[in-house]
Every structure is written in C-alpha cells, then in structure tokens.
Amino acid sequence: MDWQAIWLTARLAAIVSGILLVISLPLAHWIVFSRRRWTFLVESIVSLPLVLPPTVLGFYLLMAMGTRSPIGRVWSEWAGHPLAFTFEGLVVASLFYSLPFAVQPIATAFSQIDPTLREASATLGASTLRTFFRVVLPLSIEGVIAGVVLSFAHTVGEFGVVLMVGGNLPGVTRTVSIAIYDHVQALQYREATMTALVMLAFAFAVLLAVYGLRRRPLAAAPMA
Amino acid sequence: MIRNTLWAVVLACALPAWPIAQTPKQLRIAAASDLQAALPDIVRDFERSAPVRVTVSYGSSGNFFAQIQNGAPFDVFLSADVDYPRQLADAGLADPSTLQLYATGHLVVWARRESKLDLSRGLAALTDAKVRHVAIANPKYAPYGRAAVAALRAARLYDAVQPKLVMGESLAQAAQLVESGNADVGLLSRSLVLGPTLKAEGTYADVVVAYPPIDQAGVVVKASREPALARAFIAFLRRGDTGRQLERFGFALPRR
Numbered sequence: 001m002d003w004q005a006i007w008l009t010a011r012l013a014a015i016v017s018g019i020l021l022v023i024s025l026p027l028a029h030w031i032v033f034s035r036r037r038w039t040f041l042v043e044s045i046v047s048l049p050l051v052l053p054p055t056v057l058g059f060y061l062l063m064a065m066g067t068r069s070p071i072g073r074v075w076s077e078w079a080g081h082p083l084a085f086t087f088e089g090l091v092v093a094s095l096f097y098s099l100p101f102a103v104q105p106i107a108t109a110f111s112q113i114d115p116t117l118r119e120a121s122a123t124l125g126a127s128t129l130r131t132f133f134r135v136v137l138p139l140s141i142e143g144v145i146a147g148v149v150l151s152f153a154h155t156v157g158e159f160g161v162v163l164m165v166g167g168n169l170p171g172v173t174r175t176v177s178i179a180i181y182d183h184v185q186a187l188q189y190r191e192a193t194m195t196a197l198v199m200l201a202f203a204f205a206v207l208l209a210v211y212g213l214r215r216r217p218l219a220a221a222p223m224a
Numbered sequence: 225m226i227r228n229t230l231w232a233v234v235l236a237c238a239l240p241a242w243p244i245a246q247t248p249k250q251l252r253i254a255a256a257s258d259l260q261a262a263l264p265d266i267v268r269d270f271e272r273s274a275p276v277r278v279t280v281s282y283g284s285s286g287n288f289f290a291q292i293q294n295g296a297p298f299d300v301f302l303s304a305d306v307d308y309p310r311q312l313a314d315a316g317l318a319d320p321s322t323l324q325l326y327a328t329g330h331l332v333v334w335a336r337r338e339s340k341l342d343l344s345r346g347l348a349a350l351t352d353a354k355v356r357h358v359a360i361a362n363p364k365y366a367p368y369g370r371a372a373v374a375a376l377r378a379a380r381l382y383d384a385v386q387p388k389l390v391m392g393e394s395l396a397q398a399a400q401l402v403e404s405g406n407a408d409v410g411l412l413s414r415s416l417v418l419g420p421t422l423k424a425e426g427t428y429a430d431v432v433v434a435y436p437p438i439d440q441a442g443v444v445v446k447a448s449r450e451p452a453l454a455r456a457f458i459a460f461l462r463r464g465d466t467g468r469q470l471e472r473f474g475f476a477l478p479r480r
Contacts, residue, residue, distance in 0.1 A: 062400075062401075062404050062406060063404055065406055066404040066405030066406045067405035067406075068404065068405040069405075072405065072406075081356055082356065082357070082406055084357075084401075084406035084407075085357055085390045085406065085407070163393060164397075165406075167357070167359070167390030167391060167392075167401065167406075167407075168362060168390065168391040168392075168393070169390060169391075181393070182362070182364055182365075184290065185284070185286050185287050185290055185362075185364065185365040185393070186286065186290075186364045186365050187286075187289075187290055187293070
C-alpha cells in the first residue's frame with residue numbers, strides 16, 4: 001500500500017480545497033450578485049478547466065513554469081528553485097484544475113437565496129459583509145460544503161496535469177493516481193489493485209456524502 | 225438547396241469507405257519513444273515498398289509491454305531493450321522466430337543551448353550546484369531510464385545525483401521536461417536529441433562511462449492480423465539503407 005502517496009495526496013487536496021474555499025466565496029458572491037454585465041466572462045474563464053483536457057492545462061502550466069517563460073523566471077529567482085517538480089507547484093496546478101468544482105456549487109447555492117432576505121438585511125442597516133456572514137452563508141452552507149468536498153475529491157483524482165508537471169518524485173509529487181499508473185506500467189497489478197481499491201472506496205464515500213447532503217430537507221441543514 | 229444537402233450526405237457516407245477500399249492493409253507499430261525522430265522516414269520508405277498504411281504509437285517500452293500483454297492490437301513491437309520482446313515471446317504473446325535486434329542506442333547528456341553547463345565534463349556536470357533537476361525516463365518501465373541509472377552508478381555519481389532526478393513517463397516526456405526549461409539537464413537517447421526539435425534547441429555530450437549496452441529488439445505480436453507484413457517490416461529494419469537511416473540518428477547497428 002502506498003501510504004506515502006496517500007498521505008501526500010490527502011495533504012495536497014486539503015490545502016487546495018482550503019485555499020479554494022477562501023477564493024471561491026468572494027468570487028461566487030461577485031459572479032452571482034454583481035450587477036456588471038461581464039460576470040458571464042469571468043464565469044466562463046473559471047469554468048474552463050471543466051471542459052479543457054488536463055493535458056492542455058498541464059502543457060500550459062509546464063510552459064509557464066519553465067525558465068523560458070517570464071513567470072517561471074521570476075518565480076525561480078524569488079524562490080531559488082523552479083515551480084515544477086515541487087509540492088507548491090502541484091498546489092498551484094490543482095488550484096486551476098479544481099477551481100470550477102469549488103465555485104460552481106457555491107454560486108448555485110448563492111443564486112437560490114431569496115433576494116428579499118438580503119434586501120431586508122440591508123434595509124436593517126447590515127453591511128454587505130455582515131449580510132454575507134449572517135444571511136447568505138448560513139442559507140447556502142450545503143452548497144459551500146459540496147464545493148469543498150468536490151474540489152477535494154477532484155484534486156485527489158487529478159492525473160494528467162500531475163503527470164505533466166510533477167516529475168514523479170516520491171513523497172513530493174507522486175500522488176496516488178501517479179503511483180497507481182506506475183504500478184500498472186510495471187505490471188505490479190497487486191499493488192495497483194490495493195491502492196485503486198482505496199481510491200474507489202474514497203470516491204464512493206465522497207459521492208455518498210454529497211448526494212446524502214443534497215437529499216436532506218433545508219430546515220434540517222446544519223447552521224454555521 | 226435540398227439537392228446540395230443530399231449530395232453532401234451522400235459524399236459524407238461515401239468518404240469513410242473510400243480509404244479502406246484504397247489501402248486494404250494496415251500495420252500498427254508500437255515503438256519506443258527513442259525512435260520518434262528516426263522512424264517516420266523508415267516508415268515512409270516501407271509504405272512505398274508495399275501497399276500498406278502504417279500507424280505508429282510512441283511510448284515507453286514497458287508501457288507497450290503491459291498493453292500487449294493485455295491484448296493491445298499492435299502488429300509489431302519495437303522495444304528499446306531486448307527483455308520486453310523476449311518476455312512476450314516466452315509468454316507466447318509474440319512470435320519468437322521474429323525476435324530481431326535492430327539497433328543499439330546511446331545515452332547522452334542534453335541541455336538547452338542557453339545553459340551555462342559544461343557538458344564536456346559528461347556525467348560529472350550533473351553534480352554542478354547550478355543543476356537542480358536532472359530528467360530521466362522512469363527506470364521502472366523505460367529502458368533508457370534504467371540505462372541512465374546504471375550509467376550514474378557506474379560513474380559512482382548516483383548518490384550525488386539521485387536527489388535531483390525527476391522522471392518522465394517515457395523518454396520523450398523526460399526530454400520535454402528539459403526542453404521546456406523545467407529541468408536543467410536530461411539523460412536522453414542520442415537518437416532523440418538528433419531529432420529536428422531538440423537538435424535546434426540544445427547541445428549534447430555522449431555518456432562515456434561503461435553502462436550495459438542498450439540493445440533494442442523488435443518482434444511480431446502473436447495476435448497480429450497482418451503477420452506477413454509485420455515480418456516484412458522487421459526484415460526491412462535490417463536492410464542496408466534502413467540501417468543508414470538509423471545510424472544517421474546516432475544508433476549503432478547490430479552485427480550481421
């Protein structure tokens with residue numbers, strides 16, 4: 001069993017879904033509640049990784065991280081090492097890769113809130129921030145949880161991008177999906193099966209949680 | 225208008241049938257990625273010599289080995305070693321009588337042109353403090369990765385270089401990690417760095433320490449639907465003019 005790869009993947013997914021939560025709350029808020037006409041443009045950009053093949057994303061990231069690109073050079077000089085082949089590099093790649101899986105459920109939940117509730121809060125003198133934490137967030141907590149769970153799961157399942165920018169370093173960039181691929185390539189089907197079963201169980205548990213949560217009536221939803 | 229649409233529909237239905245009628249035979253080759261630069265010309269010559277359409281998939285030899293074991297529809301397997309084809313033959317998945325050495329590959333140290341690394345130092349250049357990442361093919365399933373590790377061990381540099389190693393899932397991916405400027409230097413095959421892309425973008429030095437020779441063999445897959453053509457292709461690899469093409473890309477030829 002690849003405990004090292006499993007632990008690495010869990011850490012990666014936890015960090016990525018945590019950062020994505022912080023990014024996605026204001027982003028989804030802006031997309032849903034802004035009156036600007038070009039929110040759809042931002043929405044489209046955020047959703048790009050949903051439809052792009054991971055190899056396209058991996059290819060661009062590899063090019064961007066290399067010393068031939070200005071971004072890659074600036075990072076290399078600042079950090080003292082290139083971004084590719086590092087854990088931070090995987091975090092950055094995964095942020096792009098999993099962004100829509102965090103933003104979309106949260107934005108959907110926001111958009112289903114009765115506008116009169118927010119208006120009432122504003123009329124009573126609450127600031128946008130206060131309204132957000134006292135009205136919007138409690139009412140959309142299921143969507144927020146779904147966003148965190150889905151971005152976590154999607155990061156766990158990431159393969160193509162990691163294969164392209166990771167360099168397959170044990171304990172640093174060899175995630176579970178890469179470890180399984182390695183085992184299969186080397187015909188170590190027994191090891192591959194063991195690790196794959198863990199992934200299967202995990203994926204099923206995630207979906208049970210997401211769909212179980214969705215079935216629950218609104219009144220019984222946990223309050224923040 | 226309607227007539228035009230009708231014609232378009234008729235044409236669209238007829239088009240897919242047309243090439244099948246023209247070229248009845250298809251040969252599918254699984255080739256080690258170190259052949260990526262040399263093989264296209266050879267394939268084109270072969271297609272001129274016989275009414276056949278050849279499609280080539282490039283990847284790591286170990287990958288194809290696993291795929292063929294699981295019934296991948298290839299006719300010819302050109303490995304970057306001898307072990308994989310031999311194991312397929314032993315397992316009854318390839319025709320042992322067709323097992324044939326076609327070339328011997330060479331390991332090189334390759335870096336981008338703007339690199340300030342002194343490649344004339346050979347493998348010792350990899351210990352330079354400027355070198356942060358050394359790209360190799362994954363030794364678990366790529367023969368050139370195994371050769372790279374063997375060469376580093378032979379030069380007693382493995383322990384010093386090991387922390388810098390990053391692995392591509394094939395030789396071609398290892399090359400791409402260096403070419404894109406993410407890894408500083410790569411241990412690649414001479415045949416690959418003599419290909420048009422890498423040749424223009426970097427410089428190389430031969431690895432001179434003794435490492436086990438990278439003898440490369442091909443074999444006809446047992447399940448091939450075109451065994452005669454597949455055999456012909458393996459024989460074609462041993463022809464003099466084909467050999468000269470392989471030599472042009474830095475391969476050495478097996479003794480006759």
